[in-house]
Amino acid sequence: MVKKLPEGLKSHQLCPGCGHGIILRLLDECFEELGIADNKIVALGVGCSCNANGILGGDDFQCAHGRAAAVATGMKLTRPNVCIVSYQGDGDAYVIGLNETLNAAYRNENITVITVNNANFAMTGGQMSWTTLPNQKTTTSVYGRNCDATGAPIHVPEIIANNFDVAYVARASVNDVKHINQAKKMIKEALTAQMNGEGYSLVEFLSGCPTNWHMTPAQANKHIEEAVIPEYPVGVFKERKAQ
Amino acid sequence: MEKKLWKGNEAVVEAAVRGGCNFFAGYPITPSTEALEYLSWRLPEVGGVFVQAENEIASINMVTGASVCGARALTATSGPGGSLKCEGLSYASRNAVPFVLLNVQRWGTGLGTLDSGQTDYFKETKGGGHGDYRNIVFAPASMQELVDMAYEAWDVAEKYRVVVTILSEAYLGQMMESVEMPEFKKPAERDWALDGTGKKGIGAYSRAIRGGDGTKVLGQTYETIKEEMQRWEEYGLEDADYVVVGFGLPGRISMEAVHKLREEGYKVGMIRPKLVWPYPVKAFEKVNPNVKGFISIESSDFGQMVEDVALAAKKTKRNAPVYLYAHGKGVPGVSTVAEFCKSVMNGEEKEVF
Structure with missing residues (x-):
């Protein structure tokens, strides 16, 4: 149920079939439905997540590549009553910004980190990311990703949930209606955890990237179901403590 | 207080x-x-x-x-x-x-x-x-x-x-x-x-x-x-034959050295920038138009501020050679600065600009 169409969604720069549009819409819906649309700041990553600049309504700030969790930390400590969300891609949060991401979780900063995992560096034209699937072809793994040489796909939500004392960690997908509905509930859990002062929350979204996967949007959604979710299970890895 | x-x-x-x-x-x-x-x-x-x-x-x-x-x-x-x-x-x-x-x-x-x-x-x-x-x-x-x-x-x-x-x-x-x-x-x-x-x-x-x-x-x-934001401390610029320029601790030491040189009869002046950006170019306007040289005293290895000294001299049309004493690590002593200035005044140093 969309109550208010975000201005920017009328003219965004996202590719057809990209998950960012759905995720941003879900985020804006959750802000509105939780009554925090005018009490939130979004710290934006660099990459396709930059496109959120101007799509999301309200306060946002464009951070340096990978540093959004650190910027969000400074924001939250300065404005403890404002909902602070970082919005980052997998390259931003899990590769160049892995340090900032893990350290914010390690300290259990009371922020919400939203990551969009499309298994490649999409903005720069589809290079290998730490999330790229084994044997996946990208512009820097032209014969398919060789995990013996590059390391295996990274599972940051699991790393955080299993090692740090945080409030809520989940992985969502937006490849079909069932997953989209589940994803929205996860965002609300994460934002509510923060507003209740429960601590760090992270929701990773699996998103299609038809442009760099060289697929149609429909093929990309099917690929998520058949290949991406088996590597990156959708679900809640850290439930909120009993309320 | x-x-x-x-x-x-x-x-x-x-x-x-x-x-x-x-x-x-x-x-x-x-x-x-x-x-x-x-x-x-x-x-x-x-x-x-x-x-x-x-x-x-x-x-x-x-x-x-x-x-x-x-x-x-x-x-x-x-x-x-x-x-x-x-x-x-x-x-x-x-x-x-x-x-x-x-x-x-x-x-x-x-x-x-x-x-x-x-x-x-x-x-x-x-x-x-x-x-x-x-x-x-x-x-x-x-x-x-x-x-x-x-x-x-x-x-x-x-x-x-x-x-x-x-x-x-x-x-x-x-x-x-x-x-x-x-x-x-x-x-x-x-x-x-x-x-x-x-x-x-x-x-x-x-x-x-x-x-x-x-x-x-x-x-x-x-x-x-x-x-x-032009800020500096100065000493004896109007009649100076040579003007020493230094900031921070080397600047403070140099000011002491310049006073000592004055007591010995050398016509030496001093500019100590309190801000290094923006650089106090206006201080150079007060320098004797017939100044014979500027001496940058700094704890760099190869000279850094000396470039701004040269540019400020050019900007204010003080067409004089610019010398460098790059102390490297630490802070130069008063006598070290004074000796270098004397050596410049005796024509024993080569200018860098």
Whole structure:
């Protein structure tokens, strides 16, 4: 149920079939439905997540590549009553910004980190990311990703949930209606955890990237179901403590 | 007010707190660490926020986040940590985010050493990070200047919406002197800081910089700062045959050397910049038009400030050779400076410009 169409969604720069549009819409819906649309700041990553600049309504700030969790930390400590969300891609949060991401979780900063995992560096034209699937072809793994040489796909939500004392960690997908509905509930859990002062929350979204996967949007959604979710299970890895 | 004995790194951050600093994020590095240690208990005591971050990159980004939300934010570092801050400085400049960086300089390239030095002059005055931007750079030479500059830093940063750097030195941070500590001041509320409502944003000025005419807007700001922030200490410029130029501790030592040379009958003058960006070009207008040479005294290895001395001399049409004494690590003694000046006056030194 969309109550208010975000201005920017009328003219965004996202590719057809990209998950960012759905995720941003879900985020804006959750802000509105939780009554925090005018009490939130979004710290934006660099990459396709930059496109959120101007799509999301309200306060946002464009951070340096990978540093959004650190910027969000400074924001939250300065404005403890404002909902602070970082919005980052997998390259931003899990590769160049892995340090900032893990350290914010390690300290259990009371922020919400939203990551969009499309298994490649999409903005720069589809290079290998730490999330790229084994044997996946990208512009820097032209014969398919060789995990013996590059390391295996990274599972940051699991790393955080299993090692740090945080409030809520989940992985969502937006490849079909069932997953989209589940994803929205996860965002609300994460934002509510923060507003209740429960601590760090992270929701990773699996998103299609038809442009760099060289697929149609429909093929990309099917690929998520058949290949991406088996590597990156959708679900809640850290439930909120009993309320 | 009563003067008390303070250690440099503690005095500077106490003055910062009294000037309204209410957020600090940093990482331990010698010789700036006392600033971090002191604020770890002092800021919570006065209702501020202290974060020991995982590194210098994270800490300057935390400071950025705090500043865009309205905090008077500070980070402190030395040497290699300063290199890591550069990304954050560039982004802050692009977004007109005003915060303060305390650089307690240690000597050297790479890991360098823990000795005092002035080898970060280029990095701080010419930008350091990518892009084209400037920070206002204070160059204290005594504990009292360190305190007064830290106390003023956010007022200046917020007025012009730029980053302010306090360019301290290892010896200045580690030594003790008596200072008059100012009273607490209450900063004005920022009317532009992000508050979550989506109504204020980070301000029209920031949008103007990021907009189509951004370069022009920033350029005008820098020109205004150059006009309004000319600060220096001078001695005997009107009749000087030779003018010594130095900042920070070497500047303070050089001033003593110049007085000594005057007593010995040499017509030597002195300019000690209190800010090294903008550079005090106007000081050079007061120099004897028939001056025979400028002498830059600095604790760099190959000469850094000397280039600005040459440019200021050219700008003010003081067409005289510029000499360099690059001391390297540490701080030169009075006699070392005096001897070098005599050697210049005896024609034994070769000019660099």
